[in-house]
Each structure stands twice: as C-alpha cells, then as structure tokens.
Amino acid sequence: MAETIYHHYEQLLGLTVPWQVSCVDLDHAAKQVTVRVTWPADTPVPCPVCARECVVASHREQRSWRHLDTMQFSTILQCRVPRARCHTHGVKTIQTPWASPNSRFTLFFESFAIDVIQTAAHLTAACTLLRISWDQAFRLMDRAVERGVARRQFTSPLQHVGVDEKSFGKGQSYGSLLTDLDGQRVLDVVQGRKRVNADELWATLPAAQRAVLTAVALDMWEPFMAATQAAAPQADQVHDKFHVTSYLTKAVDLVRRSEAKRLRLDGNPLLTNTKYLWLRNPTNWSDDERTQFRSLKTEALKTARAWAVKEAFTQFWGYRSLTWARKFFTRWYFWATHTRLAPIVSAAKTLKRHLTGILAYVTHRITNAVTEGLNSKIQTLKVNARGFRNFAHYRTTILFHCGKLELHP
Ligand SMILES: [Zn+2]
Numbered sequence: 001m002a003e004t005i006y007h008h009y010e011q012l013l014g015l016t017v018p019w020q021v022s023c024v025d026l027d028h029a030a031k032q033v034t035v036r037v038t039w040p041a042d043t044p045v046p047c048p049v050c051a052r053e054c055v056v057a058s059h060r061e062q063r064s065w066r067h068l069d070t071m072q073f074s075t076i077l078q079c080r081v082p083r084a085r086c087h088t089h090g091v092k093t094i095q096t097p098w099a100s101p102n103s104r105f106t107l108f109f110e111s112f113a114i115d116v117i118q119t120a121a122h123l124t125a126a127c128t129l130l131r132i133s134w135d136q137a138f139r140l141m142d143r144a145v146e147r148g149v150a151r152r153q154f155t156s157p158l159q160h161v162g163v164d165e166k167s168f169g170k171g172q173s174y175g176s177l178l179t180d181l182d183g184q185r186v187l188d189v190v191q192g193r194k195r196v197n198a199d200e201l202w203a204t205l206p207a208a209q210r211a212v213l214t215a216v217a218l219d220m221w222e223p224f225m226a227a228t229q230a231a232a233p234q235a236d237q238v239h240d241k242f243h244v245t246s247y248l249t250k251a252v253d254l255v256r257r258s259e260a261k262r263l264r265l266d267g268n269p270l271l272t273n274t275k276y277l278w279l280r281n282p283t284n285w286s287d288d289e290r291t292q293f294r295s296l297k298t299e300a301l302k303t304a305r306a307w308a309v310k311e312a313f314t315q316f317w318g319y320r321s322l323t324w325a326r327k328f329f330t331r332w333y334f335w336a337t338h339t340r341l342a343p344i345v346s347a348a349k350t351l352k353r354h355l356t357g358i359l360a361y362v363t364h365r366i367t368n369a370v371t372e373g374l375n376s377k378i379q380t381l382k383v384n385a386r387g388f389r390n391f392a393h394y395r396t397t398i399l400f401h402c403g404k405l406e407l408h409p
Contacts, residue, residue, distance in 0.1 A: 009035050013067065013077065014108065016097050018043050026073070033070050037079045037098075047086035048095045057085035065099050066132075067106045074131070077106055100143060100409060104136070107409040113137075114144050114407050117400070122384050138393060141400045148405025149188075158182075158209050162217040162368040163201065163224050165193040168382065168394040175394060176201045176224070179374065181217060181366055185404040186374060191391040198227030205231075215364040219243040220354045239357035240367035241317050247347050248310040252278050254343035255306040270296070271303060278307050306344050309336050317361070325362045329355065374402050 006021040015021070015037065023036040039045065044053040059080040067075040077098060083091050098106045105113065113130050117137065120126035127137050160181040165174050166189075178187040178201050188204035190197050202210065213235040218224045220239050228237055256278055260271035274296070277289055285293065297304050312332060319325035329351075336348035351358060361367070381397050388394040399405060 012070075013037070013098055013106065019097065031073050033073045033075045035067070035075065035077050037077055039082050039094075045082050045084040045094050047084045047089055048092050049089045050086065052086060052088075054084040054086045057083045057091045059083065060093055065104060065106045066109055067098075068108050068112055103140075103143065105140065110140055110143070111408045113140055117141065118407075123397075138396060141396050142392075144407035145396050145399045145403070145405065147409065148403060148407045149399065151406055154206075154209055157212040158205075159212075159214050160217070160364070160366045161187070161205075161213060162366070163198065163228060164217075164219065164368045165221070165224075166378065168391065169388045173391075175391065177398075178202070178205065179368070181368075183404065184374060186378075186398055186402040189395045189398050193221070193223065195223040195227055198224050199230070202227055202231035215360065215366055217366045217368045218357075220247070220350065220357065225357075236360045236364060237357045238360040238364050238366055239354050240361060240369065242367060242369045244313070244351065244358060245310075247350060248313060248344075249279055251341075251343035251347035252303065252306045252310050255341050256303040259302045271301070274303075278303060282311070302341055305339055306341050309339060309341075309344055309348075316358075319362055322359060322362050325359055329358075377402055 002024070005024050009021045009024055010019075013021070013035070018040050019037055020040065021035055022038040023034075025034040025036070026032075027034070039056075041056075043056075045056055046052065047054050059082050062078055062080050065077045065079075067077050069075055079096065081093055081096055083093050085091050095101070098108075100107065100110070103110065113126075113132070116129055117123065117126045117140075120129065123134065123137055127134055130137075132140075158180055162177075162179045162181050164177050164179070166177055167173060168175050173191075174193045175189050175191055176193050176197050177189050179185065180187055188201060190201045190204070210232045211234070213232045215236045215238050216228050216232060217238045217240045218228060220243065225237060228235070253275070256271060256275065260274075263270055264272065274292070277285070277293060277296075280289075282293075309332075312335070316325060316328055316332070319328060333348055333352055337345050339345065378398055381401055382388070382394075385393070385397065388397070400407065
C-alpha cells in the first residue's frame with residue numbers, strides 16, 4: 001500500500017529516477033502532508049558542473065519546499081540533498097529536478113502561483129489564495145521575470161520602439177521605459193530619466209536588435225534623444241503628437257493663468273474656473289462648455305488666441321506628405337511667433353528646434369500612445385500596489401504583467 005502511495009507521489013512530483021519517495025507523512029491536525037524524497041545510497045551522483053558520475057561526499061541539512069496542495073492539505077517536500085565529490089570541481093550540491101536554486105517552492109507550485117498572480121486583481125488576493133507572504137510572492141515573480149527575460153527571443157526583428165518616462169511610487173520618482181510599439185509589450189524599465197539611465201535602458205536590448213530598429217518614438221527630452229542617437233544611430237527619432245500637444249497645452253495654460261490673474265485684479269471673473277475648458281479636447285465639451293466657450297471667444301481674450309494656435313496644430317498630424325506638412329508648419333510657426341504671447345512663442349520655438357523629429361511622424365506615424373493600453377495597465381498596477389516600496393518591485397511588477405514574457409519554469 002505504502003509503495004503505491006510513494007509511487008503516486010513520485011508521479012505527482014514529476015520525480016525522475018533514481019530520486020524516490022521514501023516516506024509520506026499525513027498530519028491531520030496541521031492539515032499537512034510531508035513527502036520525504038531521497039537519492040538512494042550507493043548510487044553515484046552527477047557533478048552539477050560537468051555531469052560526471054561521482055561518489056556522494058555528504059548530504060546537506062534537511063530542506064523543505066512547498067508543493068501544490070493535496071486535497072487542501074499543504075504539501076511539503078523534504079530532502080537532504082546529496083553533495084557530489086568531483087575530481088575537477090570539488091564538493092558540489094547537486095541540482096534537484098523539482099525546484100530552481102534558492103527557491104522554497106517546487107516548480108509545480110511556482111507555475112501555479114504564476115497563473116494565480118497573473119489573474120488575481122491584487123497581489124494581496126493572490127497571496128491569500130496561495131497562503132504565501134508578499135515577500136515570497138515578489139521573489140517568485142522576480143525569478144519568473146528573470147527567466148522570461150533570459151528566454152526572450154526576437155523571432156521577428158523589432159522595428160518601432162518607444163522610450164518614455166513614468167513616475168512610480170510617491171513623489172517625483174521617475175523610471176524610464178522601453179516598449180515594443182508593434183508587439184505592445186514593455187521591454188525593460190530602469191530607474192531615473194537622466195542620460196545615464198537612458199543609456200542603461202538601451203543596454204538592456206541586444207545590440208543586434210538595436211541595429212535593426214527603424215524608428216523610436218520619444219519626447220523632446222535631450223537625455224533620451226542623445227542616448228537614442230548613441231544606441232541606435234540608424235533609427236529615426238519621432239516626437240509624437242501626445243508629447244507635442246502637451247507642450248502646447250502647457251503654454252495655453254500659462255497664458256490663461258496670467259490673464260485670469262490680471263482680470264481678477266480688475267474685478268473681472270471671466271476666466272475663473274475655465275481651466276479645463278481650454279485643456280480639454282473640444283470634441284469632449286459638454287453643451288454648457290460649448291455655450292461658455294462661444295461667449296468667451298468674442299471677448300478678445302489672449303487665452304482664446306493661444307487656444308486657437310494650439311488647436312490649429314492638430315491639422316499637422318493629418319498630413320501624409322512631408323512637403324505639405326513642412327509648408328503647414330512654416331505658416332503655423334509664423335502665426336504662433338507673432339501672437340506676442342510669450343509662452344506660445346516659446347513653445348513654437350521648441351517645436352521648431354525639434355522639427356526633424358516632428359516631421360518624422362509623417363513618415364513613421366508611430367506614437368507612444370499606441371501603448372496607452374499598457375499605460376492604463378501600468379497605472380492600475382501602481383494604484384493596486386498603493387505605490388511601490390522600491391524600484392525593483394516596480395520593475396518586476398511591470399515586466400511580470402506587461403512584458404509578454406514566458407514566465408513559467
Ligand atoms: Zn565536475
């Protein structure tokens with residue numbers, strides 16, 4: 001009878017000869033099954049380095065691994081792992097087939113835990129279901145991510161990637177993200193958004209992959225641009241519409257703020273509480289906002305002029321011809337720089353300085369907003385984690401959920 005149960009557990013654990021189950025202990029009170037696994041005495045052991053058959057030098061102290069539950073009983077695998085005495089490599093502990101080194105879980109358990117963590121709404125919920133601690137979950141996810149990154153193959157060469165900054169945790173802590181725009185996956189994340197961080201980010205991508213990139217979407221942010229130029233000099237740098245629009249939107253808001261302040265001092269509340277009217281896309285205006293805007297438009301406000309300049313620029317993104325796009329820009333630039341609105345003039349000059357990258361959009365039509373789905377996923381992960389305790393947790397979480405990695409052992 002015992003023999004049958006041992007054999008049964010050997011199969012459940014996926015043990016390979018000559019590993020064998022030598023004891024199964026059922027503790028009803030603790031709701032726990034303990035399965036002892038041994039390597040038969042007098043059987044040579046393979047050196048973990050060269051695989052040569054060696055004599056058993058000694059045994060490690062007893063260790064435990066958590067396995068998948070048996071009928072709601074926690075199932076623990078125990079073993080005193082033998083050490084091999086190799087003539088070349090000395091005394092080495094042999095590799096067990098049921099767990100990765102330094103893991104306290106069997107591969108079966110890790111694999112199941114990965115599925116649970118991937119589908120659970122919160123990591124806390126997954127931890128409760130699996131009866132593991134938050135730290136254990138992170139170590140497990142870490143191993144899964146490292147495994148996935150090491151295995152990642154670029155079967156079709158990368159073409160378009162995006163480099164973007166993201167805040168993580170609380171306050172102004174930033175990370176830099178590299179995303180595969182076609183594959184809709186995060187390739188890597190590093191802490192910080194300075195030149196050295198951007199270099200570090202690029203270094204995570206194999207040189208062969210960097211060399212075949214055709215275009216990179218990024219903000220008009222010098223450290224990112226310089227690092228990209230160094231890492232993938234053949235790739236066109238594309239400043240996408242969302243970054244450009246945010247510069248113009250900021251300029252409109254600066255105009256509104258100073259004008260509203262001046263009007264308020266004159267006792268005129270005209271611009272009070274209109275901030276979002278000028279920031280929001282007109283297609284999203286409510287009926288009230290539309291009416292409000294119509295009455296404001298006739299007031300010869302500086303804010304209205306700034307807004308018109310910003311809105312006019314949206315036409316640029318529709319061009320398919322470089323010649324026409326360039327002509328449009330020249331006209332728009334003339335208008336913007338003659339508004340006598342300092343923030344608008346300054347934003348227009350910034351755009352002009354980066355015209356090559358803005359025009360590159362017409363050719364490549366890529367934008368970091370393709371990853372908007374990813375962005376909202378990352379945002380959700382951040383909210384669920386209530387900010388990340390440290391950057392390593394942030395990277396692990398993002399790559400675990402948004403890296404499209406093969407995570408299972
Ligand atoms: Zn050896």
